Amino acid sequence: MRMISMKLLCGLAAVLVSPSLAMAAAGPVALESTIKIDKLVTENGASHHVLVQPQKVVPGNHVIFLTNYHNTSAKAVDHFVVTNPLPQAVVLESTPADGFEVSVDGGKNWGLLAALKVSSANGVARSAQAGDVTHVRWVIASIAPGASGSLEYHAVVR
């Protein structure tokens, strides 16, 4: 990740209004980032989750951050690494089955949440919690020409 592109993005975000959508199609991979609200709906006595466009987003809402990718080129894309810093205003809702690596130290060290440690103020290391996560990362070995997919993580608005 290069600093220049990040700064550009930040400038862009300051102008954007919610909910907004930004596409990036530099190179052979098309990316699309969206935000959905996870709503628990009860119908005929049965509860199920539905993903809706954000209406009112208030603290406590369950939010899903989605990244769709699409290899638009004729060549395979290798070692596809998606790095996603967690917005400050949300806290990760992680499960072991999520299949992505997390970082609790700003992207320096990566691993499954259960394997990471956080050193507290008095120097004693403790197991990392979902609330400690600063970044999430997916590593995809190869994307075939024309192939697409979706990556997501769940979070709660602080």
Added chain:
Amino acid sequence: MKHASKLLGVVSIAALSTLGANSAHATGTVAGTTILNTVAVNYSVGGIAQTAASASNTVTVDRKVIFTLTGAATTTNVSPGQAVAVTTYQLTNASNDTLDFALSAVNQASGATTAHGGIDAYSTGAITYYVDTNGNGVYDAGTDQAITWVDELAPDASKTVFAVTSIPLSAVNTQVAGIVLTATAEAGGGTGTQGAVLTNSTGANTAGIDTVFADAAGATDSAADGKYSAKGDYTIYAPVLTVQKLSTIISDPINNTTNPKAIPGAVVEYCIVVQNATGGAPTTNLSISDPLPTQVTYLSSFGILLNGTYSGSSCNADGTANVANSSYTAPAGANPANVSGTLSNVAANSATTMRFRVTIN
């Protein structure tokens, strides 16, 4: 909002500072905060690393309005005619935004159940509001500021508000007056400026900060209406006093103490009885002042006996002399002689006396 998104951008570069984000408000992310999610992608094609790609998305955190108004734990005991009667409320803003709150208090209808189980029987005077300026939880006249609305209450903050009123002289012991104070959420934003009343944003999400009412139902308002009401009450709790002045002829110069008559030179004992009826409040600062008729002369050798007892319909021969709490003032010009004393507090259903003697001129 711009500020927040810039902050987020910085965080993604030097993300260690996001660790501090764990210590967020209990009320949650402040309304207007932009949640910017950015993904960065690195990949290779044919074994050659390509230019990184990225995508982002933002959403604005809306205003969740949730607050409570809590009345005093106990009723406020007041006296008939009391000019400044105070009941205390606590207003707590659990919203994720700084808000103003309009205040509006009304007297409950006669017969309504009041805050502490009483039945409304009289109405107070006009109700004014004061904020606990010095934060000591107690109304201090002249220090605590009069307000008509609560200004700029931050998320997680609470303020003590006093509802101050007057009590009609006609109210009698044990009567209760109930009031209902309602706080209405208004937009914050400017110190010293009352914001507009907030409305629940029921339509589609807008780009700006929408409002979501999440307040519970108070005493007289509904849930999710941007209002919260709470009861308070004022109970008349006054001493119910009766005062009697009894006189007994102790002796005269002819008959001495055997069937004495009220002739010049006779000694007369006065007993002033103060009774507090059942259900009355204890007295405080109970003092008695008795101007003497010019036809009698105070008998200093007997003195003034305070806090005696009263049985049936007569004073008992008791009480104690207490020079500090009693005095005799000799006649001076137009002012008659005067006997005065300060008595101990009298509880409900009990009595106290003050005794002294004079001689008939």
